[in-house]
Amino acid sequence: MRVHILIALIAALALSVSCGDETPTSPTDTSTSTTTTTAAAPTVSEEFSSVVPVGGSKFYSFTTSTYGTINLTLASVGGSLVPSTVMLGLGLGQPSGTECVTTSTVNTAAGSAVQLTGAYNAGVYCARVFDIGNLFAPASFNVTIAYP
C-alpha cells in the first residue's frame, strides 16, 4: 500500500510539472527597429484677428495636413484703454462643443517671437485667445498661426 502511495505521489509530481506552460526560450536573433518621424515645418500661415471681451475668449479653427509643428504668435494687442503690453492667455487645442478645449496655454504679451509651439498629428485644431483678468475693456488682437 505504501508503495502505491509513493508511486502515486511521484506520478502526480511528474504530471504537474508537465502541465506547466511551455518554457520560454531566448530569441536566437535580436533586431531592433526604431522609426523616427520628423515633425514637418509650418508651410501655411493664417491671421486670426478679432476682439476679446472682458473676461471672455475667442477661438479660431484650422486643419493641419500632416504631423508637424504648429506655431502661435500673439503679434499685437490694442484697443481703447488697452495697453499694447497687456498679457493675454494664448492656447492651442481642439474644438469641442461651442468651445476650443486647450491642451497647451501660455500667458503672454504681444511680440514677434513664437510664444506657443508644439508638434501635433494631422487634424483639426484651434487657437484660443482669452482674458486672464487683466482687461478693463475689449481688446483687439492679431495672432499668427503657422502650421504644416
Add this chain to the structure above:
Amino acid sequence: MTRWPPFVLLASLLMAACGDSPTAPDDTVTTTTTVSPTVFEGTLDVKGARFYSFSVSQSGSLTAHLASLTLVGHREVLAVPVRLGVGVPKGEGCAVTEFVDASPALVTQLTTTLAAGIYCMNISDIGALPDAAVFSIRFLHS
C-alpha cells in the same frame, strides 16, 4: 471487483486536467453599443449662425433634425426654415459641406456619412427669421 491502484486513478485525473480542449461558453453575451443623441441648443440671431463641434471616433452615419425653434420669449413653434449643415470647424465658424433648409420637425432632416475626425453642426438664418430665436438640434453620430 478490480481494485485500481491509487496512482493510476490520480494519473488519469491529472492527465485529464492537462487537456487544452476548449469548452463551449455557458452563456451568450451580446454587447450593444448605444449612442446617445447630442443636443445643441442656443440662440440664433437674425442673419446669424451658430455651430457646435464634435468628434467622430469611427466612420459612420450622422442623422440630425431641428427639434424646436421658437422666438426668444415665446413658446409657440416658429414654422420658418433655417439652414442645418454639417462641416468642419474653420476660422471662427463652421465650413459647411452638406446642408438642408428645414423647419422644426421630429423626423430626420439631414443624413450623411462621416469618417473619423472633428466636425461641426451648423445652424444659420437664411433670411426667414423675424427675430432672434431659440433653437434645439438633436443629432446622432458614431
